[in-house]
Amino acid sequence: MPEAPGAVTAAQVTLSVVNDSSLPRPALAQAVVELNGRRLRAQAAAPDLSEAIQLLQDRLAVRAAYLRAG
Numbered sequence: 001m002p003e004a005p006g007a008v009t010a011a012q013v014t015l016s017v018v019n020d021s022s023l024p025r026p027a028l029a030q031a032v033v034e035l036n037g038r039r040l041r042a043q044a045a046a047p048d049l050s051e052a053i054q055l056l057q058d059r060l061a062v063r064a065a066y067l068r069a070g
Helices: 049-069
Strands: 008-017 027-035 038-046
Touching: 008 049, 027 049, 038 049
Parallel strands: none
Antiparallel strands: 008 027, 027 038
């Protein structure tokens, strides 16, 4: 993830995978990050955990960019 535009004072990340081959996206990555006193939340589901984490990073970066913009 690119460097955060400010102070990250807290972060909670949850990673999980459901053992069910019938699910198209069994991997889930969720995060709650406190950045400059604002809480950012994001989650992403994908076929595997590494892809879910990458999608989560991308979504958090977009939310951080919105904070920077105003």
